[in-house]
Amino acid sequence: MATIASALSRPTSLNGVWSWITTVDHKRIGILYGVTAFIFFLIGGLEAMLMRLQLARPEQSLVGPDEFNQLFTMHGTTMIFLAIMPLSAAFFNYLVPLMIGARDVAFPRLNAFSYWVFLAGGIMLNLSWLGGAPNSGWFGYAPLTSSAFSVGNGVDWWVLSLQVLGIASLASAFNFIVTILNMRAPGMSLFRMPVFIWMTLITAFLLIFAFPVITVALVELMFDRNFGTNFFVASAGGDPILWQHLFWIFGHPEVYILILPAMGIVSEILPTFSRKPLFGYPFIVFSGIVIGFMGWAVWSHHMFTVGLGPIANAAFTITTMAIAVPTGVKIFNWIGTMWGGSIQLKTPMLFAIGFLFLFIIGGLSGVMHSISPSDAQQQDTYFVVAHLHYVLFGGSIMGILGGIYYWFPKFSGRLMSEGLGKAHFWATFIGMNAAFFPMHFLGMDGMPRRIFTYESGMGWDLWNFVSSVGAIFLGISMLLFVYNAVRSWRKGELAGDDPWDARTLEWSMPSPPPIHNFDEIPIVRGRDAWWHQKRRRAVTAPVAGGSGESDGAHESIHLPSPSYMPLLAAIGISLAAYGVVLSYYLTAFGMFMTVASLYGWYMEPITASSEDEKH
Amino acid sequence: MVSRLFRLRVLALATLVSFAAFIGAACTPDHPQSTFDSMGPVAQRQEDLFVLIFIAALIVFLIVGGFLLFTVLKFRNRAGTPRQTHGNTRLEVILTIIPAIVLIIVAVPTISALFYIADPPSGEAVMDINVTGKQWFWNFEYPDAGVTTSNELHIPVGENIRATLRSDDVIHSFWIPKLAGKVDVIPTRANDMWFKADEVGVYWGQCAEFCGIAHAHMRFQVVVETQADFDAWVAKQAEPAAEPSSELAQRGHDLVTARGCIGCHTIDGIPGAVGTIGPNLTHVGSRTRIASGILERTPENVAAWLRDPQEAKPGNDMPNLNLSEDDISALVAYLDGLK
Numbered sequence: 001m002a003t004i005a006s007a008l009s010r011p012t013s014l015n016g017v018w019s020w021i022t023t024v025d026h027k028r029i030g031i032l033y034g035v036t037a038f039i040f041f042l043i044g045g046l047e048a049m050l051m052r053l054q055l056a057r058p059e060q061s062l063v064g065p066d067e068f069n070q071l072f073t074m075h076g077t078t079m080i081f082l083a084i085m086p087l088s089a090a091f092f093n094y095l096v097p098l099m100i101g102a103r104d105v106a107f108p109r110l111n112a113f114s115y116w117v118f119l120a121g122g123i124m125l126n127l128s129w130l131g132g133a134p135n136s137g138w139f140g141y142a143p144l145t146s147s148a149f150s151v152g153n154g155v156d157w158w159v160l161s162l163q164v165l166g167i168a169s170l171a172s173a174f175n176f177i178v179t180i181l182n183m184r185a186p187g188m189s190l191f192r193m194p195v196f197i198w199m200t201l202i203t204a205f206l207l208i209f210a211f212p213v214i215t216v217a218l219v220e221l222m223f224d225r226n227f228g229t230n231f232f233v234a235s236a237g238g239d240p241i242l243w244q245h246l247f248w249i250f251g252h253p254e255v256y257i258l259i260l261p262a263m264g265i266v267s268e269i270l271p272t273f274s275r276k277p278l279f280g281y282p283f284i285v286f287s288g289i290v291i292g293f294m295g296w297a298v299w300s301h302h303m304f305t306v307g308l309g310p311i312a313n314a315a316f317t318i319t320t321m322a323i324a325v326p327t328g329v330k331i332f333n334w335i336g337t338m339w340g341g342s343i344q345l346k347t348p349m350l351f352a353i354g355f356l357f358l359f360i361i362g363g364l365s366g367v368m369h370s371i372s373p374s375d376a377q378q379q380d381t382y383f384v385v386a387h388l389h390y391v392l393f394g395g396s397i398m399g400i401l402g403g404i405y406y407w408f409p410k411f412s413g414r415l416m417s418e419g420l421g422k423a424h425f426w427a428t429f430i431g432m433n434a435a436f437f438p439m440h441f442l443g444m445d446g447m448p449r450r451i452f453t454y455e456s457g458m459g460w461d462l463w464n465f466v467s468s469v470g471a472i473f474l475g476i477s478m479l480l481f482v483y484n485a486v487r488s489w490r491k492g493e494l495a496g497d498d499p500w501d502a503r504t505l506e507w508s509m510p511s512p513p514p515i516h517n518f519d520e521i522p523i524v525r526g527r528d529a530w531w532h533q534k535r536r537r538a539v540t541a542p543v544a545g546g547s548g549e550s551d552g553a554h555e556s557i558h559l560p561s562p563s564y565m566p567l568l569a570a571i572g573i574s575l576a577a578y579g580v581v582l583s584y585y586l587t588a589f590g591m592f593m594t595v596a597s598l599y600g601w602y603m604e605p606i607t608a609s610s611e612d613e614k615h
Numbered sequence: 616m617v618s619r620l621f622r623l624r625v626l627a628l629a630t631l632v633s634f635a636a637f638i639g640a641a642c643t644p645d646h647p648q649s650t651f652d653s654m655g656p657v658a659q660r661q662e663d664l665f666v667l668i669f670i671a672a673l674i675v676f677l678i679v680g681g682f683l684l685f686t687v688l689k690f691r692n693r694a695g696t697p698r699q700t701h702g703n704t705r706l707e708v709i710l711t712i713i714p715a716i717v718l719i720i721v722a723v724p725t726i727s728a729l730f731y732i733a734d735p736p737s738g739e740a741v742m743d744i745n746v747t748g749k750q751w752f753w754n755f756e757y758p759d760a761g762v763t764t765s766n767e768l769h770i771p772v773g774e775n776i777r778a779t780l781r782s783d784d785v786i787h788s789f790w791i792p793k794l795a796g797k798v799d800v801i802p803t804r805a806n807d808m809w810f811k812a813d814e815v816g817v818y819w820g821q822c823a824e825f826c827g828i829a830h831a832h833m834r835f836q837v838v839v840e841t842q843a844d845f846d847a848w849v850a851k852q853a854e855p856a857a858e859p860s861s862e863l864a865q866r867g868h869d870l871v872t873a874r875g876c877i878g879c880h881t882i883d884g885i886p887g888a889v890g891t892i893g894p895n896l897t898h899v900g901s902r903t904r905i906a907s908g909i910l911e912r913t914p915e916n917v918a919a920w921l922r923d924p925q926e927a928k929p930g931n932d933m934p935n936l937n938l939s940e941d942d943i944s945a946l947v948a949y950l951d952g953l954k
Contacts, residue, residue: 064929066828069830141786141824141825143786144785149827238803240786240803241801241803275697277700277701279703283711305799306799307801307804307807310729314726314729318722322715331679332710335682338686338687338690342690342696356683361676365672367668367718368668368669371665371668371721372725373660373732374665374796376797377796378650379796380824380825444649445649446649446650447648449823450825451830455909459646459648
């Protein structure tokens with residue numbers, strides 16, 4: 001086994017393609033996550049635009065029913081697992097060490113491994129288009145997913161790629177929990193952490209508790225489809241409702257996994273552009289924790305029409321209504337942060353305010369859904385589609401876009417164009433409302449979800465047309481963003497270290513930050529450490545960190561070396577998954593490759609220098 | 616200052632216009648599946664509750680959203696470094712308690728409605744119907760009358776109906792927007808729901824749970840009629856299929872067996888015609904629509920369906936039998952006579 005480690009000479013290059021493939025630097029991994037996830041976001045958006053074209057007018061046949069079912073399955077799965085989650089992970093990766101005053105995450109190679117496994121899962125899911133993509137919905141309700149009702153391999157690719165993606169999420173979640181709990185700069189107690197770090201920590205805990213549940217459910221489904229078990233096969237006595245419970249015990253915390261990072265981002269943007277500290281920091285942190293806990297007690301509100309009985313529905317109605325309280329607390333505190341401030345309406349701030357406005361609408365329609373007796377009319381209609389897009393686009397995506405505008409100068413050293421940014425904001429805001437607000441009307445008018453066509457005369461023609469125009473407009477508005485990002489990356493105005501006069505530690509270092517992040521690990525004496533350091537120099541005094549060097553001596557800072565092993569292990573895992581459909585020999589080979597790479601990973605020293613090899 | 620006032624006015628106007636549109640769009644009772652045109656007590660209770668929570672949500676939105684906009688406009692570009700306030704515990708506690716109280720108030724009518732829609736009022740007469748959802752149509756069985764039909768549910772006006780919902784294949788959801796919110800139709804389970812129609816009329820229903828390729832085409836109609844009309848309908852349905860009345864129809868009658876239609880369709884009175892894969896055709900000529908509600912039952916539509924069943928409803932289980940035009944006219948004539 002040691003031959004594997006020694007057969008591959010340790011990569012050392014810091015430039016060029018191979019340096020990106022073997023990197024273990026959290027900043028580069030963050031950029032890889034961001035760019036990859038954004039490409040998946042555009043793919044998922046194209047899928048949505050095809051659906052909206054099909055539904056723009058009644059009885060069209062641009063796509064057939066099976067293609068439409070594939071499109072909405074892939075759109076949902078892509079946006080949740082390949083766009084919003086990894087876009088959030090991009091922020092975690094890039095920012096967590098910078099914001100807590102660390103030189104990297106706790107396990108840099110595990111971090112690279114997470115990225116490569118995520119990429120492998122995303123490629124696997126999208127390759128399924130070649131032979132027929134999954135067509136049972138992102139929620140995969142049994143028994144429609146069983147081999148009797150879903151022939152072909154679409155559902156198999158869906159199951160396997162979600163398992164692969166789950167490995168990436170779990171590895172990444174453990175990494176960030178350890179990083180945040182153990183690697184904060186001296187003086188940064190838990191209650192001095194930026195709120196973004198808090199939301200990352202809560203999200204990571206939700207991930208490690210939620211993913212095992214979906215993993216079990218997917219394993220059972222895989223066994224049903226491949227080995228003739230009957231966990232969910234109704235005709236053989238299996239229980240299709242078991243799937244729904246397992247899926248939503250994962251699925252509802254997943255909703256908070258999708259929104260909490262955006263809430264963290266907004267909690268950083270609002271104070272900076274109001275030039276005030278976050279209002280009610282402990283209330284925002286505790287409400288985040290409460291949401292994290294209560295997120296486990298509301299899953300059956302996805303199942304109000306399943307027939308669980310009035311007692312169960314009453315219980316889940318009340319828990320669901322209750323979760324509006326901590327959410328409301330957050331909104332009041334965000335507005336309180338702006339109150340009395342000096343509000344600078346730069347692009348990131350516009351997106352943060354847009355987030356607030358749209359999230360209020362999505363939150364209120366969520367409370368309307370919690371009323372289970374009347375929800376029996378809205379369940380599985382376009383009213384739900386409107387609600388979830390107000391929360392996930394108006395919430396998560398608006399927050400994430402705001403975050404990109406906010407930290408782009410830190411990532412790239414250059415400012416994004418404000419003019420293009422503002423145009424993008426208004427185009428997105430108008431397009432998003434035009435696309436999703438009419439869906440409320442469609443739902444109230446009795447239009448079910450997931451229908452590939454509808455008859456004229458149902459009263460749905462007008463709002464479907466408006467929604468489609470809005471969706472196309474929204475899609476095109478993203479081109480403004482892509483153009484702005486690419487152009488600014490190459491020749492945007494130089495940003496300097498701290499273009500926004502911001503408050504947290506990442507703005508205390510050069511843009512982009514050096515590979516070792518901090519020359520000297522800062523000592524933190526309060527929240528908003530950098531803001532106070534700028535104004536009262538005595539509050540935080542940089543003193544010697546980890547390796548005790550003085551200025552100019554950071555060549556000796558101890559950083560982990562690049563490695564092939566995370567990539568090889570990720571390839572092994574994905575080959576093992578492909579093998580479940582293609583050939584079990586491939587599975588065996590993939591497993592062998594994974595174990596061998598992990599062994600090589602274990603054997604190779606963290607830092608490869610000539611001195612280390614002598615030891 | 617003027618521009619700020621102007622901006623506020625524009626925003627207020629825009630908000631009002633969008634809510635006028637919201638309410639205007641909501642009140643569209645002429646639409647076949649509108650949830651704002653309740654025709655029975657269950658749907659009415661759901662609609663009333665929805666309107667109540669909508670008004671509460673609208674008030675909250677106007678207050679919070681308005682306050683958000685006001686804050687942004689008031690503190691925009693304010694000069695100087697603001698005071699670095701960190702919070703106000705009393706305010707926070709008050710703002711936590713107010714929403715909690717609002718939610719507790721809303722919870723009372725919610726829980727009451729929840730139990731109201733769960734079971735028909737005790738002590739009142741109830742008529743039982745067995746509903747079976749299938750990929751991709753509906754069977755309706757009247758256990759007391761011993762009658763089964765497909766895709767067109769007949770019920771007497773003013774009578775409590777208890778529907779027991781079952782599925783043979785995947786999960787469907789039984790939904791008649793003007794009469795009652797949906798309840799899922801699940802294999803391994805028998806779910807109950809009840810409803811009552813206050814007025815004679817024809818109401819649309821549609822499967823609301825994604826159930827596969829023809830999900831969009833799994834619709835049905837509910838015909839609400841007077842007790843006398845309903846009794847006459849039941850009596851008619853209990854009869855075996857009508858004998859063919861012309862030579863052409865007779866040929867169609869023979870084709871039903873010769874071409875194997877009876878393998879999938881039940882036609883009472885034809886030996887061996889007990890298939891359950893497709894809808895029951897014993898009285899198909901008495902229905903107004905075919906193909907689970909998606910086509911009007913005109914001779915042209917029936918002929919087009921027989922010519923290629925996959926054209927109008929892609930993915931359904933009926934194969935193209937490559938019938939000749941002569942055979943198609945014979946079958947159309949026969950099926951039309953099955954009143």
